[in-house]
Amino acid sequence: MKQKPIISNAVIRRLPRYRRYLRELRSSRIDKVSSKELSELTGYTASQIRQDLNHFGDFGQQGYGYNVDVLYAGINAVIGLGRTYKMVIAGAGNLGRAIANHNYYYKTGFIVTALFDKNPDLIGRKIREDLQILDYADMKEYIEKNDIDIGIICTTKDAAQEIADIFCAAGVKGIWNFAPIDIEIPDNVCIENVHLSDMLYSLVYRMNNKTNE
Amino acid sequence: MKQKPIISNAVIRRLPRYRRYLRELRSSRIDKVSSKELSELTGYTASQIRQDLNHFGDFGQQGYGYNVDVLYAGINAVIGLGRTYKMVIAGAGNLGRAIANHNYYYKTGFIVTALFDKNPDLIGRKIREDLQILDYADMKEYIEKNDIDIGIICTTKDAAQEIADIFCAAGVKGIWNFAPIDIEIPDNVCIENVHLSDMLYSLVYRMNNKTNE
Structure with a gap:
């Protein structure tokens, strides 16, 4: 090669x-x-x-x-498809659940194996038969034991860096970040930020200036 | 100027x-x-x-x-901030609710005034005190009457074009599309596509080739 x-x-x-x-x-x-x-x-x-x-x-x-x-x-x-990627989601609110369920349909090898939250009312609940919300406190150990590839951040802005630090310490290779903040990560981890408000502002600019992509 | x-x-x-x-x-x-x-x-x-x-x-x-x-x-x-933009969401599943609630925090003038769905179990439900799920059948009239600026598509891929057609016919100026499909729209409407799977694949490519943005 x-x-x-x-x-x-x-x-x-x-x-x-x-x-x-x-x-x-x-x-x-x-x-x-x-x-x-x-x-x-x-x-x-x-x-x-x-x-x-x-x-x-x-x-x-x-x-x-x-x-x-x-x-x-x-x-x-x-791209690197054709194999399985194991993912966990931090933050089990609407966005975390949407990603968990959305992903379910990709059928291209991306499997969300668990969601994590700190809210005691959510911990222990099932999103689907095969998908449960676990405690943040157990996240690092879970990622290490289950050889998770990708950590997904669906928390608030304030919690995002701390979550990313746990993800990186536990050995994920990629972070998919939906929190509206730029996160610091070590060089050996890749990150993809989804800044929803940035996208909305870009749309509004184009609406106001009548240009399409 | x-x-x-x-x-x-x-x-x-x-x-x-x-x-x-x-x-x-x-x-x-x-x-x-x-x-x-x-x-x-x-x-x-x-x-x-x-x-x-x-x-x-x-x-x-x-x-x-x-x-x-x-x-x-x-x-x-x-960008065109400093004024109010009224938005509706088509599709009141987890993603639609996440956007509705996420947006609530932007505090930059973007207001989701209603969600729409075709599921009778969802129609009539409230997301928040001031935010209700309405029937798809009433969407066009609602948009026209309430002078909605932006339509947000949080439906499945299969429903997305039909929803976009209703949005455009009713007079929205922008569409924010979360369905994993490229939609056809008239020239006077702007669109911002959020292809989540594209972003995930881009992350995975970089993980496999160890390059960061």
Whole structure:
């Protein structure tokens, strides 16, 4: 295997989008697609698409386009799908439950194995038959014992850093943060922030200035 | 007022982030900040920050930096904050409720006035004293009568386009879409998509390739 190239964050952001469209094509039983057709679907230029996909290998064939199944499998492999990722959620409010249930449908190997909360009224309750709310106090040990890959923060802003510290000390490799704050983490842990208010403000700016993405 | 310049989507995305850091500085009673200090906070380069903020007016003063209050107020004005935005949510499951309650805390003028669902067990229920779940069948009329600005889609993928069509027909100016599908909307409506699975895949890619943003 050749040395991994450095891929820009913008390309990484586009990959899941390509994947989504390819999944749709597959479910419509379409077996090949050109970069021009992908351009119409995704809104990226055909040349950008070719450049993006070239980062990851020789998926295309000139004059033929891309084999949908091969490209889909290739993108899954590049992202790292095709294996199981174990996740826990800190904060069992509406957002935590929404993520727990939403995730249930992904069917791409992401399993929420437990939620954690400090509220005694919630601890011990079941979200689903196979999913329970446990005590924050037991979170570090649980993560270590169960080899959890990803910790999801659905707490308030004030609790978020403390939760992240526990996640990192317990050995998660990634944090998905929904709390509206930027968290400090060690270099060996990756983080994805979902700042909902930032997204809302970006929408409002565009509404007020009538520009769409 | 001079003609509005065309602002790239990347700049629009950074604005709310500047706003967040300025809010923190204000609550720490810090009254001025240099582009270098903003760079350390935000992770963007000082020259990028100066370039970004220059798009919107003369906020900075050479050798002095930025007045935090003035810059904060300026960014709020550029985004379009300082007025009220009325929003409704389609889909009163966990995610819809999470957004409804989350939003409650923003305190920046965004008010969810109603949730809508088709489930008879949910219709009529109250989320809070001032917030009720209403029937999908009444959504169009409600939006028209109450002059709703933003429609939020928290339904399944399958219902999302139909909901968006009702939102647009009823006259919303923006759609905040949490359903995992790209929706077609007319040119006069703006949309912000929150594709949670895309974000998760981007995190996983970085975990597997040990790169952080």
